[in-house]
Every structure is written in structure tokens, then in C-alpha cells.
Amino acid sequence: MALTTTHEWHEMPLDAPFTISRGTREVSENAVVRVEDGDGREGIGGATPTEYYGETRVSMEDVLPDLLAAVESVGDPHNAQRVERRLREVAGGPREHPAARAAVSIAVHDLAAKRLGVPLYRQFGLDPGEAPPSCHTVGLASTEEMRERAVDLATAGFDRLKLKLGTSRDVEVVSTVRAAVPDATLHVDANGAWGVAEAVEMTSVLADHDVAFVEQPVPADDPELLAQVADASPIPVAADESCLVAADVPDVADVVDIVVVKIAKAGGIRPATRAIHTARAHGLDVMLGCMTESNASIAAGCHLAPLCEWVDLDGSLLLADDPVDGVPMPGGRIELARQDRPGTGASVR
Ligand SMILES: [Mg+2]
Structure with missing residues (x-):
């Protein structure tokens, strides 16, 4: 055609x-x-x-x-x-x-x-009820700003929050936010900012504050660094920058507990799906992540969410006014079953 x-x-x-x-x-x-x-x-x-x-x-x-x-x-x-x-x-x-x-x-x-x-999830034969709620990210800011943001998000119904870390105030941020949102599921992402010794120290601080897992504690360029941290960490470790496509999964499978898959990192819906299944075949959990991007892409991610244990699809929520409508996500709950439009549900306003 x-x-x-x-x-x-x-x-x-x-x-x-x-x-x-x-x-x-x-x-x-x-x-x-x-x-x-x-x-x-x-x-x-x-x-x-x-x-x-x-x-x-x-x-x-x-x-x-x-x-x-x-x-x-x-x-x-x-x-x-x-x-x-x-x-x-x-x-x-x-x-x-x-x-x-x-x-x-x-x-x-x-x-x-x-x-x-x-809808795309039906084309894939997925159960919309299996989509876990998306976290909402709290970006790096002053400790007080991060506390306020976390409280606002928890009040808005988000019970999974992801804290960006990687400053000299990381311990203070984690303890302050945890005290402010005692019931939230917290995970953190250092985007490779820590050295091994600092990362190992931080993982025990994170464990003390009931943080569910830590994403990319050390830089991705040396796989040995991630292994040293993961060996010592009392909480699960996730590979994001260290794992881009399905072929990278075996290299991190014996090292980490969770792999972060993104459609934009894998190069499309099929490559992302393949990375998800490869990770699961290696016994790893999967977090479906995203970039700071609009519903033109986030909506597609929502349809793969039922395949994953964790979801971080807040990209559109970080925009002032996304001109693209997508799948409804009140409080992070991905309402796929309410998305009865064919396709991803994305439409440009
Ligand atoms: Mg990440």
C-alpha cells in the first residue's frame, strides 16, 4: 500500500x-x-x-x-x-x-x-490490569524543594516516587524525603554519579530508609564497577545506562537485579519488547523507563507496561503542557483499559 x-x-x-x-x-x-x-x-x-x-x-x-x-x-x-x-x-x-x-x-x-x-496492548495480547503504576520522578534540587515536591506528588496520589541523586547532599535528601513521605515506595537514580566506595556506602543508607532499589549507581563505562557495588549492596541494583539493548542483558544478568528498558534506548517497540523478554528470561525484573518526552512516545510505553514490574513513564508529566494527549495516568495509575481508542491513544491537540 x-x-x-x-x-x-x-x-x-x-x-x-x-x-x-x-x-x-x-x-x-x-x-x-x-x-x-x-x-x-x-x-x-x-x-x-x-x-x-x-x-x-x-x-x-x-x-x-x-x-x-x-x-x-x-x-x-x-x-x-x-x-x-x-x-x-x-x-x-x-x-x-x-x-x-x-x-x-x-x-x-x-x-x-x-x-x-x-488498542496496541490488545494487539500484543496483554492484560491491562497487569500494568504497574508509574513512578513520578523528583529531579535534583535543594533538599527543601525535593521534600516539597515529594509531598505534593504523594498528595496528588503518586505512591511510587523516584529521587534523582548525585550531589554531596544525597544522605540528607533521602532521609528528609523519606520522613516526609513515609508510605511512598521510593527508588533512586544516581545516573552514574557515584564512585564505588560512595555507592556502597549509599546503598546501606538507602536500605536504612527503605528504598526499594538503586538505579545506575556508578558510571556505565566499566562493568566491573557495577559488579563491585551490586555485590556489596543490601538492596537491588538496576542497570540503565549499562544496558541499552537486548544483547547487553547477558552481560549484566549476573550482576544486577533489574534492567531499565526504554523504547528510545532500544530503538523501537520490537527491540524494547525483546530486551524485556531477554531480561525476564535471565530472571531479572524490568523497569520500563522513558526520556523527558511527550505522549507521542510515552503513550506507546504504556502499552508495554503490563510486561514489567516497575514503570517510570512520567516524561509527559514533566512537561508544562504536552500538546499530545495519551493514556490517562492519574496518580501514576496507567489506565490502559480506559484507553479504548485504537493504536497507542496518542493524538496531537
Ligand atoms: Mg535512569
Whole structure:
């Protein structure tokens, strides 16, 4: 069939500057991709470039026209296998241009599900009741600001909160926030900010404050560092930056307890699904994560949530005003069953 494709960019201001140990973001640049069939149906996908993973708006602008031409040449949104192979070839390999490929992959899957008239999770045969609630992230800020934010979120119904850490005040932040939200499930993410000795010390502090797990305590460039921390940690350790695609899972499987899978990191819906199943086959739990991105991509993540133990799909919630509607997520509860629209449910307002 004749598919037509377009893409556009949206600069989406964040609700508040979002800081992690690597830096601060105030605007999220999102590519929104559209793939139309000849019957008036349109699939929508999106992604934001992450420089840490080698992508920028320029690199995405360079490759998106070629990726979209590949989709048009396949001409069949139901042949996701061939689409994925062509996207990988055009990008230059399974680790190249993951966010750009993800945006296109999501749009193609959205279109295919719309053509079948079913929400994406039903196309995958998943149980909407199995989706765990999403956490909401509390970015790095002053201790008092992080405490206030955590209290506000808990009051708004979020019972899973993720604290970004990676400053000299980490112990103070954890004890202050824990005291302020005693009933919340807390997990933390250092984004690789700690050295091994500091990380080992922090894991026992985290255990004392009933923190469920720690994400990427040490840098990803040396796998041995993560192993040293995980060996000594009294709480589960999750690999995020240390595990990008399914092929990375075996390398961390004997080291960590949880793997963080992101559609934008894996390079699409099928690669992300493969990473989820690979992790589970190795006995690991999975957290489905995201970037600071719009519902053009977050909505797709919601449909994979039933496959995961943990979900961190707050990207759209961090935006001041996401122009894309997605799956309802009051208090972090992913209401897939209420999302009875075909496809991912994403629609540009
Ligand atoms: Mg992370």
C-alpha cells in the first residue's frame, strides 16, 4: 500500500527545570512522526534526542527522512519485522540512532493497530490490569524543594516516587524525603554519579530508609564497577545506562537485579519488547523507563507496561503542557483499559 510520512518538531517547555547528575533540561525537543495509509488513518510516534546516547536534533534530522523513506518502501505497517530490519539497516546497526528509529517504529505500530481497530496492548495480547503504576520522578534540587515536591506528588496520589541523586547532599535528601513521605515506595537514580566506595556506602543508607532499589549507581563505562557495588549492596541494583539493548542483558544478568528498558534506548517497540523478554528470561525484573518526552512516545510505553514490574513513564508529566494527549495516568495509575481508542491513544491537540 502507499504510505506517506512526515515529521515535525515541537519545542516543549518543561514544567520546571529538570536536573539529574549529568545536567539540567528546560525544554524537551520532540520529533513527532506521522505515517498515513491511503484510507485516512494516521499513526503517530515521537522521540526526543539524548546526547548521552549520541543523538541530537541535527542527527535525528539527518536520518529521519531516510528512515521514513524506508517505511514507505516497505509499504506495509503490519510487517513490523521487515520495517524494523530496514530501519536498522538505514541507521547503520542495532545501536545507531535509537531514538530516531523509536519515533518511526512507534508511528508504524500505532498505524497498524489503528488499521486493526484495537488498542496496541490488545494487539500484543496483554492484560491491562497487569500494568504497574508509574513512578513520578523528583529531579535534583535543594533538599527543601525535593521534600516539597515529594509531598505534593504523594498528595496528588503518586505512591511510587523516584529521587534523582548525585550531589554531596544525597544522605540528607533521602532521609528528609523519606520522613516526609513515609508510605511512598521510593527508588533512586544516581545516573552514574557515584564512585564505588560512595555507592556502597549509599546503598546501606538507602536500605536504612527503605528504598526499594538503586538505579545506575556508578558510571556505565566499566562493568566491573557495577559488579563491585551490586555485590556489596543490601538492596537491588538496576542497570540503565549499562544496558541499552537486548544483547547487553547477558552481560549484566549476573550482576544486577533489574534492567531499565526504554523504547528510545532500544530503538523501537520490537527491540524494547525483546530486551524485556531477554531480561525476564535471565530472571531479572524490568523497569520500563522513558526520556523527558511527550505522549507521542510515552503513550506507546504504556502499552508495554503490563510486561514489567516497575514503570517510570512520567516524561509527559514533566512537561508544562504536552500538546499530545495519551493514556490517562492519574496518580501514576496507567489506565490502559480506559484507553479504548485504537493504536497507542496518542493524538496531537
Ligand atoms: Mg535512569
